[in-house]
Amino acid sequence: MIAIKKIETPIVLFGVTFAILFSYITYSTIGLRHFLVFAIGIGLGFSLYKAAFGFTGGWRNFIEKRDSSALRAQFLMLALAAIVFSFVIGSKSFIYDGTILGAIAPVSLSVVIGSFIFGLAMQLGGGCGSGTLFTAGSGNTKMVITLFFFIIGSLAGTYHFAFWSSLPSLGAISLLDNYTLIETLTFQLGLISILYLFVFILDKKKNKITDYNNIFRFTSSNLLQGPWPLFFGFCAFGAV
Amino acid sequence: MLHAAGHPWSVTFSFGLWGAKLATLIGVNVSSWDYWQLSYPAVALENSLLADPTTVSNLGIILGALIASALSGNFSNQIKIDKKLFFAAMIGGFFMGYGARLAFGCNIGALFSGIASGSIHGWVWFLFAFIGSYFGVKCRKFFY
Numbered sequence: 001m002i003a004i005k006k007i008e009t010p011i012v013l014f015g016v017t018f019a020i021l022f023s024y025i026t027y028s029t030i031g032l033r034h035f036l037v038f039a040i041g042i043g044l045g046f047s048l049y050k051a052a053f054g055f056t057g058g059w060r061n062f063i064e065k066r067d068s069s070a071l072r073a074q075f076l077m078l079a080l081a082a083i084v085f086s087f088v089i090g091s092k093s094f095i096y097d098g099t100i101l102g103a104i105a106p107v108s109l110s111v112v113i114g115s116f117i118f119g120l121a122m123q124l125g126g127g128c129g130s131g132t133l134f135t136a137g138s139g140n141t142k143m144v145i146t147l148f149f150f151i152i153g154s155l156a157g158t159y160h161f162a163f164w165s166s167l168p169s170l171g172a173i174s175l176l177d178n179y180t181l182i183e184t185l186t187f188q189l190g191l192i193s194i195l196y197l198f199v200f201i202l203d204k205k206k207n208k209i210t211d212y213n214n215i216f217r218f219t220s221s222n223l224l225q226g227p228w229p230l231f232f233g234f235c236a237f238g239a240v
Numbered sequence: 241m242l243h244a245a246g247h248p249w250s251v252t253f254s255f256g257l258w259g260a261k262l263a264t265l266i267g268v269n270v271s272s273w274d275y276w277q278l279s280y281p282a283v284a285l286e287n288s289l290l291a292d293p294t295t296v297s298n299l300g301i302i303l304g305a306l307i308a309s310a311l312s313g314n315f316s317n318q319i320k321i322d323k324k325l326f327f328a329a330m331i332g333g334f335f336m337g338y339g340a341r342l343a344f345g346c347n348i349g350a351l352f353s354g355i356a357s358g359s360i361h362g363w364v365w366f367l368f369a370f371i372g373s374y375f376g377v378k379c380r381k382f383f384y
Contacts, residue, residue, distance in 0.1 A: 005314065007311055008315050011315050012307055015306045019303050019307070026296055030288070030290050030291055033246075034290060034293060037244050037245050037300070038297065038300045040244065040297065040300065042304035042307075043300075044297070044301050044304060045301035045302060045303060045305040046307060046308045048301065048305065049309055055351075060373070063377045064377060078356065081352065082356045085356040085357050086358065089242075093242075095244050096244075096246070100246055100247070102247075102358065103248045103345070103362070104354075104359040105350070106344070108361075111342070111343045111361050111364050111365055113339075113342055113368075114338075114341070114344075115339065115343040115350065115365040115366075115367075116371060117336075117338065117339035117343075118335070118339030118372065119371065119374075120373065120375050121331070121332045121333075121339060121372075122347075123379065124329075124332030124383060125328065125331075125336050128336070128346050128348070129252045129345075129347060129349070130348050132333070133251065133302055134301055134302070135305070137302035137303065137305035137306045138305040139315035139316060140318050140319075141318060142319070146330075148333065149332075149337065150252075150337040151255045151258050151259045152334055153334035153339075154259050154338070154340060154341055155270075156334070156337070157337060157341025157342060158270075158276065158341055159273055161275035161341060162275070172359065172361070173360040176357070184358050188358065191363075
């Protein structure tokens with residue numbers, strides 16, 4: 001059981017007022033779609049914070065201590081998302097007149113170099129993209145600095161974009177476009193399961209885990225104030 | 241999110257956009273850069289920030305986390321930063337931003353949304369970001 005602290009009422013009120021105001025502005029100037037995206041964002045920020053869901057710390061726990069719990073939660077989340085996305089991508093949106101697009105990008109040398117730099121930097125900065133956002137939002141001053149330089153770095157990246165995109169590339173490879181739904185899901189879920197088992201076995205060898213379901217468990221009975229299990233965090237991801 | 245935004249969740253595109261908007265404000269001609277002439281970024285740069293779905297979802301995430309943390313009484317209760325931590329945040333933040341542009345996204349836009357969409361670049365991203373993280377963890381001792 002974790003001790004519950006006092007609610008910081010003025011900050012809660014500030015947050016809620018700002019959220020209502022911003023919802024109104026978004027809805028009236030841009031439209032329903034953006035208002036919904038904003039509302040989902042609030043739910044996400046809330047859940048990410050509660051579950052302390054982050055890639056950075058989770059990967060580090062595995063790299064340093066072979067603790068695989070966060071990685072396993074991420075693999076479950078990926079499996080769920082891969083299934084949902086396979087059916088939704090290419091279909092019509094319920095909300096506006098348009099087709100839902102996948103996140104398809106080229107397999108190129110720039111992805112190899114960029115993701116390597118990103119992975120290294122996220123351990124120094126202390127959070128990935130979403131991690132930086134929610135920790136900065138939760139009042140962590142260091143992460144506000146990280147966010148500021150994240151923005152500067154992104155701009156610098158766009159400045160050099162022409163050079164990086166001239167590097168060798170295999171082009172975009174979409175499994176769904178090249179293979180059937182069944183083949184795609186078999187490959188994706190198969191690979192995710194292998195990775196899940198792999199990290200689980202490494203963890204078990206070193207740490208002799210006996211508590212297999214720790215990622216699903218609540219450590220506090222107070223839903224509003226206590227931390228949520230990792231499982232909740234990945235459900236929130238699933239929702240998007 | 242898929243239905244409302246029309247594309248899977250992403251985060252870092254808006255960081256570049258915010259930077260570009262700021263740079264434009266102080267008189268830099270960002271729109272002449274190759275990246276900002278591509279169709280999607282060009283339109284986003286032209287439009288109001290609120291028209292960019294990534295911007296609104298990011299603001300939502302910040303506010304949601306702010307409310308959650310104040311409800312738990314943790315908002316004002318944070319660690320102090322010293323010079324070393326400041327440098328870690330600065331270097332980490334800058335290179336995450338730079339890396340994300342080269343790699344077409346972060347853990348969300350490339351790894352999560354990419355893999356879930358069945359794009360091979362998501363898997364490549366995962367592999368190399370994990371290797372990068374391995375070295376990143378080793379470098380942490382200089383800062384933390």
